[in-house]
Amino acid sequence: MELSVLMVPAGAAVLLLLLAVLGKARGGSPNPFGQDARRPPAPLVTEKEARRKVLKQVFSQDKVPSGLDAVVIGSGYGGGASEIAFHSIPIIERAGGAVLTKAPVRSILVNSQGRACGVRVQKGHELVNIYAPVVISDAGIFNTYEQLLPEELRTLPEVRKQLSMVQHGVGGFSVFIGLRGSKAELGLEAKNFYIYRDNNFSEAFLSFLNSSRESAPQKIPLLYIASPSAKDPLWEQRYPGKSTLICLAVAKYEWFEEWKDERTRKRGAEYEDLKQSFVDSMMEAILKFYPQIKDKIEYVSAGTPLTNQHYIAAPRGETYGAQHSISRLQAEVTATIRPQTPVPNLYLTGQDVFLGGFPGALHGALVCASAVLQRNLYVDLVCLSRKIRAKGAKMKN
Ligand SMILES: Cc1cc2nc3c(=O)[nH]c(=O)nc-3n(C[C@H](O)[C@H](O)[C@H](O)COP(=O)(O)OP(=O)(O)OC[C@H]3O[C@@H](n4cnc5c(N)ncnc54)[C@H](O)[C@@H]3O)c2cc1C
Ligand SMILES: *[C@@H]1O[C@H](CO)[C@@H](O)[C@H](O)[C@H]1NC(C)=O
Ligand SMILES: *[C@@H]1O[C@H](CO)[C@@H](O)[C@H](O)[C@H]1NC(C)=O
Numbered sequence: 012m013e014l015s016v017l018m019v020p021a022g023a024a025v026l027l028l029l030l031a032v033l034g035k036a037r038g039g040s041p042n043p044f045g046q047d048a049r050r051p052p053a054p055l056v057t058e059k060e061a062r063r064k065v066l067k068q069v070f071s072q073d074k075v076p077s078g079l080d081a082v083v084i085g086s087g088y089g090g091g092a093s094e095i096a097f098h099s100i101p102i103i104e105r106a107g108g109a110v111l112t113k114a115p116v117r118s119i120l121v122n123s124q125g126r127a128c129g130v131r132v133q134k135g136h137e138l139v140n141i142y143a144p145v146v147i148s149d150a151g152i153f154n155t156y157e158q159l160l161p162e163e164l165r166t167l168p169e170v171r172k173q174l175s176m177v178q179h180g181v182g183g184f185s186v187f188i189g190l191r192g193s194k195a196e197l198g199l200e201a202k203n204f205y206i207y208r209d210n211n212f213s214e215a216f217l218s219f220l221n222s223s224r225e226s227a228p229q230k231i232p233l234l235y236i237a238s239p240s241a242k243d244p245l246w247e248q249r250y251p252g253k254s255t256l257i258c259l260a261v262a263k264y265e266w267f268e269e270w271k272d273e274r275t276r277k278r279g280a281e282y283e284d285l286k287q288s289f290v291d292s293m294m295e296a297i298l299k300f301y302p303q304i305k306d307k308i309e310y311v312s313a314g315t316p317l318t319n320q321h322y323i324a325a326p327r328g329e330t331y332g333a334q335h336s337i338s339r340l341q342a343e344v345t346a347t348i349r350p351q352t353p354v355p356n357l358y359l360t361g362q363d364v365f366l367g368g369f370p371g372a373l374h375g376a377l378v379c380a381s382a383v384l385q386r387n388l389y390v391d392l393v394c395l396s397r398k399i400r401a402k403g404a405k406m407k408n
Contacts, residue, residue: 061210068212074337091243119146119159119357127357130159145356145383152177152333152348152363153326160354169353176344180367181220182316183330184262186293189310190254193247197254197304199238206234206296224266224285228292235259236297256301258293264316264327275321286315331367350379358383 100110111132120129120140129142148155156170164170190197208231209215215232222230240246240255266285270278290313298305316328325332338344350358360379362372381388 065207065210065212091239116150116159118161119148119155119354121161121164121354124355125164126355145358147350147358147360147379147383149361150324151326151361152359153179154324155352155357155359157326160357164354167353173348176347177333177339177363178336179264179327180329180331180334181261182264182267182328183314183319183325184260184289184293184316185314185318185330186258186290186297187310187312187314188256188258188297188304188308190256190304191252191307191309192254192304193252194238194241194254196252197301197307199241199254199256199301201242202237204234204236204300206236206300208232208234219261220263224263225288227262227266228288231260231289231292231296233260234293234296236300256297256304258297259330260289260293261330262289262316262328264320267315267317267328271317271320275318278317282315286313289313289315331371332362333367335367335371350375350382 103110114132114134116130116132117138118131119127120131120142122128127146128144129140130146132139132141148159150159152173156165156174160170194200207215212232215230219227219230219232236256236258238254238256240250240253246254267282270282273279273282290311294311314322316325319325319328319330333339339348348359348364350360350364352359358379359375361375362368363375364378365371365375377388377392
């Protein structure tokens with residue numbers, strides 16, 4: 012089996028908004044996939060022409076609208092993803108807000124005029140009502156409309172219409188690896204690797220999704236491998252002599268669904284075996300790629316779609332929320348699924364109202380805040396960016 016590899020430098024462009032990948036680049040915007048990739052270690056192949064053909068299938072126009080081919084961001088910020096919460100919470104608190112953890116919302120409160128007026132939150136064994144003039148849900152469109160909205164509002168025609176326009180994204184499978192050795196010792200770099208098992212990606216992907224759960228692990232069509240620690244400028248200070256790798260794949264929720272009601276870590280041997288078969292197959296690919304880590308592995312932890320369901324409340328184990336397919340990105344759907352909901356004072360935010368991934372979620376927040384404040388925050392951002400640039404130029408002078 013030959014593995015094709017696509018490498019994208021992560022340092023210069025953590026956020027790769029890949030506009031018009033296949034030679035359709037507008038106005039000379041840099042196209043990371045157009046760059047020549049460094050040749051990966053044997054036995055992997057990066058044959059330029061083969062790579063071009065594989066990518067053409069991934070970004071074909073029946074999957075992704077022309078002009079927007081993919082939104083990718085590399086895992087790994089200085090200090091890790093927890094930095095996002097760490098830096099956001101003080102801003103919320105300075106504005107008079109409070110952040111509660113381990114406080115699942117059980118339902119959205121709606122007053123007699125049908126307006127959202129707060130949330131009912133679980134606190135230990137109790138339910139506590141928290142009232143608010145505006146309710147913004149980041150729980151995703153499915154959770155918000157199908158679980159949190161009072162039952163009588165779930166059948167509102169506009170709610171039904173929006174739900175009919177979205178599908179669940181495919182489930183995710185993740186492997187997290189802890190290693191002995193620094194990035195220099197292990198030869199890890201701040202890069203994202205996308206590994207294709209077959210040059211006919213479309214066929215491989217369909218055949219994978221169509222397989223039984225027993226044969227699926229041997230047919231994973233695409234792997235993402237990166238070293239979050241190698242991308243983190245603060246890592247060596249905090250964890251000298253250690254490194255991490257992450258490997259992501261897709262996996263169908265249905266393959267794991269029968270254990271959805273079992274408790275984590277108590278799902279039994281059959282579940283563990285199935286999970287392990289995915290881990291083994293992914294580890295095999297990782298070791299082909301990084302043979303030097305073979306004796307340095309200290310820790311391996313994996314997550315199935317049920318893990319995503321449990322820890323991030325992804326209804327069907329999705330990694331990127333609702334599916335952002337060509338149908339989701341049609342003008343009518345984009346105009347219909349917006350932060351405003353049919354329930355006054357209730358808004359949606361996050362990736363489901365924009366695009367999947369961290370940048371998509373950030374933009375979801377911007378369009379949501381714009382809707383709540385009735386003010387185009389993108390205009391504010393442009394002004395802010397001009398101000399910062401002018402200040403920078405002044406300081407240079
Ligand atoms: C393993 C993994 C790796 C990833 N790597 C990358 C990457 O490298 N780059 C990238 O761009 N994206 C990555 N993603 C995707 C990225 O995490 C998401 O796109 C992003 O977090 C979406 O942000 P969000 O705010 O819309 O939703 P989320 O970050 O999912 O936030 C929703 C929050 O709502 C909470 N919630 C749900 N229901 C309730 C309730 N009833 N009560 C209270 N809280 C509730 C959930 O617990 C969750 O914390 C990755 C995802 C996974 C799973
Ligand atoms: C991939 O396989 C499908 C189905 O077998 C076939 O129709 C298609 O032409 C193939 N694509 C490429 C690029 O080889
Ligand atoms: C899916 O599986 C069925 C039965 O196993 C098979 O007949 C069909 O050709 C498969 N389709 C694809 C796209 O692989």
